[in-house]
Amino acid sequence: MDLSQTEAVADLIASTNKASYKLALSQLKGHFSSELSTLREQLLKINSLLELELDFSDHEELEFADRTELKELANEIDSKVTTLARSFKTGQALKNGIPVAIIGKTNVGKSTLLNRLLRDNRAIVSDIHGTTRDVIEDSISINGVDFLFIDTAGIRKTTDYVEQLGIERTLAELQKAQIVLWVVDQEPTEAEKEEIITQCTDKQLILVRNKVDDLPETTPTLSENQTYHEIAISGKYNLGIDRLESLIYKVADLPELTENTTIITNARHYDALTRAHASLLRVQEAMAMNLSGDLISEDLKDTIAILGEITGNQITSQETLHNIFRHFCIGK
Numbered sequence: 001m002d003l004s005q006t007e008a009v010a011d012l013i014a015s016t017n018k019a020s021y022k023l024a025l026s027q028l029k030g031h032f033s034s035e036l037s038t039l040r041e042q043l044l045k046i047n048s049l050l051e052l053e054l055d056f057s058d059h060e061e062l063e064f065a066d067r068t069e070l071k072e073l074a075n076e077i078d079s080k081v082t083t084l085a086r087s088f089k090t091g092q093a094l095k096n097g098i099p100v101a102i103i104g105k106t107n108v109g110k111s112t113l114l115n116r117l118l119r120d121n122r123a124i125v126s127d128i129h130g131t132t133r134d135v136i137e138d139s140i141s142i143n144g145v146d147f148l149f150i151d152t153a154g155i156r157k158t159t160d161y162v163e164q165l166g167i168e169r170t171l172a173e174l175q176k177a178q179i180v181l182w183v184v185d186q187e188p189t190e191a192e193k194e195e196i197i198t199q200c201t202d203k204q205l206i207l208v209r210n211k212v213d214d215l216p217e218t219t220p221t222l223s224e225n226q227t228y229h230e231i232a233i234s235g236k237y238n239l240g241i242d243r244l245e246s247l248i249y250k251v252a253d254l255p256e257l258t259e260n261t262t263i264i265t266n267a268r269h270y271d272a273l274t275r276a277h278a279s280l281l282r283v284q285e286a287m288a289m290n291l292s293g294d295l296i297s298e299d300l301k302d303t304i305a306i307l308g309e310i311t312g313n314q315i316t317s318q319e320t321l322h323n324i325f326r327h328f329c330i331g332k
Contacts, residue, residue: 002033003312007266011095018144019094022257023265032262032269033311035084039077040313043304046070050297070296071287077303078280084264085273090255091265093178097139097148098252101177103196108185109210111136112235114151117245142249144257150177179204179251181244185211197228204251208244210235272310279303 001009008027015021026032046069093099102110115121118138136151152174174180180200184207188196197205205228212232231247233240255261264270282299308314 047300088264088270091263097146100179104183109235276306
């Protein structure tokens with residue numbers, strides 16, 4: 001096993017849901033390593049030819065490495081590296097749980113909703129305003145994916161210092177969440193809607209109309225807006241909770257996960273891919289400026305070395321000679 005596969009063993013042991021299990025198993029089987037190996041081989045081929053040009057520096061007209069091919073290859077590999085790096089956000093959510101904040105005014109049923117979702121009396125339910133003064137969180141699995149539900153203090157104007165601290169934490173948790181459940185027990189004004197939507201521009205917002213006794217029988221579908229949705233429930237009578245869970249899973253917009261799916265979950269891998277992207281940008285800039293092959297080669301070697309950090313492989317002289325021999329003697 002290479003280094004990334006060894007790390008996957010720990011992730012497999014620590015997995016707490018089907019999603020994190022499948023991602024760890026995919027990495028353990030070497031799907032991520034295989035992708036990196038292909039990218040690295042392509043870069044090694046071109047870099048070997050660039051280094052060969054240095055041996056014929058007296059003949060400036062000689063170019064063994066086709067610059068057009070190199071440019072296309074650099075763009076293609078950078079696109080793949082960037083795609084892998086972007087998957088880290090999804091990977092972290094699948095590994096640690098997708099954060100879902102439950103917000104709203106006091107006494108609209110936020111704590112009751114949390115208890116219904118968790119199937120447990122996790123939060124204190126009371127008719128007294130401002131009962132919840134701190135953040136209460138716990139997770140459940142929906143279709144094999146963990147969702148971390150966060151019950152927050154009700155938002156209202158208050159002179160109570162402790163409750164004010166709770167409201168401040170509510171606003172902080174709102175920023176961390178990927179999905180926001182805005183619980184109401186009466187129709188919000190357009191101004192209230194606009195304010196909440198503005199605060200959740202980068203999140204999926206679900207308006208949860210609570211304390212509704214006459215619920216529609218159909219399962220809610222995603223709205224055309226794609227980031228703002230509405231649903232009716234009754235937390236008190238435990239009605240519509242399953243539909244809400246279904247909607248939460250839909251708006252999470254998760255990729256279909258199989259044992260062949262490659263999604264980055266490791267911070268070390270993400271850091272390496274980010275640095276590889278920066279190095280490839282320098283390669284592209286060097287070619288755009290028609291710089292010499294030795295300068296381009298240095299940045300290519302940096303990229304190859306960075307990708308090698310993930311799997312524990314580094315550039316060797318044998319690999320360089322092999323690529324030169326294969327190009328001239330085998331024609332591949």
